Amino acid sequence: MTIEIYIATLAAGLIAGAYMLGMLAWSAVYPEKRTWPPEHATKGIKFRVWFMTILIFAAAFMLGVLDWNRFEGPSTIRWGIGVPLIVIGNIAVWNGVFKIGMDATSGEATGLKTDGLYRWSRHPQYVADITILLGWGVLAASLWALPVLAIGFAVLAVAPFAEEPWLEEVYGDNYRSYRMRVRRYI
Template sequence: MNEIIFTVSSIAAILLIFISVASLLKSSFVFFPPPSKESWQYRLFWLLFRVMIIGLAVLSFTSYNDTPVFSYSVRFFIWLPLFILGFGLASYISLKLGWANAHGEAKGLVVSGWYKWSRNPIYVFSLFAMLGLGLFINSTYVYILLGLWAVMYIVAPFIEEKWLEKTYGQEFLSYKARVPRFFGIPSKT
């Protein structure tokens, strides 16, 4: 059963990556942020994302520790806190940004708080959380699905920047010139 869940979840993740990269390479093709909540892009994105996440959640329980690389104590005291802190901060920043703004509705360009240090702090903290979750669960299936999810979160900012430039124009371009894409010291420009 794990093989079926893994296969379906992997296909969903690979389709998300493929469609996202296609939208990055072809400027006339829009996938994310979707044009509207009623669009096929919105429905397809959330369907594929949910299939991947549900599969990941199920496999996190059913294949727990199938690849015993790290001892339980190392996993519990090092990687579990990384997971909790990473997803905790990603969730907190998402709430501060607002659901609509985080999903492609133009509700104002946020440049304060964590966004002073990174144009994509939600993705950055989510990547740390994925690392923590993978090493805590210690499963080949989970490692692969988290790797695919991480690829999505590394590609996503490049796709979203086209939309941000179109939506916010010079305001975003000035912000983009000052603040690193993922993490770093903002420039004084």
């Protein structure tokens, strides 16, 4: 494998992550001028956000495959921890998507959800996505994937700070009461 493939994949993942991190940080610092959740969730905005998110995950996956087990970790630990984290994360994230729907997952107001996984976490989908990335990091044990995994973690950790002012604006006292009862992550 040529080094150019590694570098191009790494660059794609880091650029997508930087784009998402910048957009989310801007929205968290300037909620009145937020870019996420969007004022109007157009197909273009939804496409950009989903494309960049998928690009982060795809780059981490590809780099993990290309640089498989660079750290030479024991396979029983890698498979025994990594695969369950990936499976649990996928079950949780897809449960969240089906619970709140694709429109809400894409930044639209569709009603405040406080049951299911949302009883334990205000942002279970972000927690689940972090779990998936963590599981992949353990399983792949790849040096090249680490920077993309790190920016993916950062994006997912910052996203609630961009969303919560909007949630409070849209759902008011219901959200404030919910926020007091339920932790941000877990």
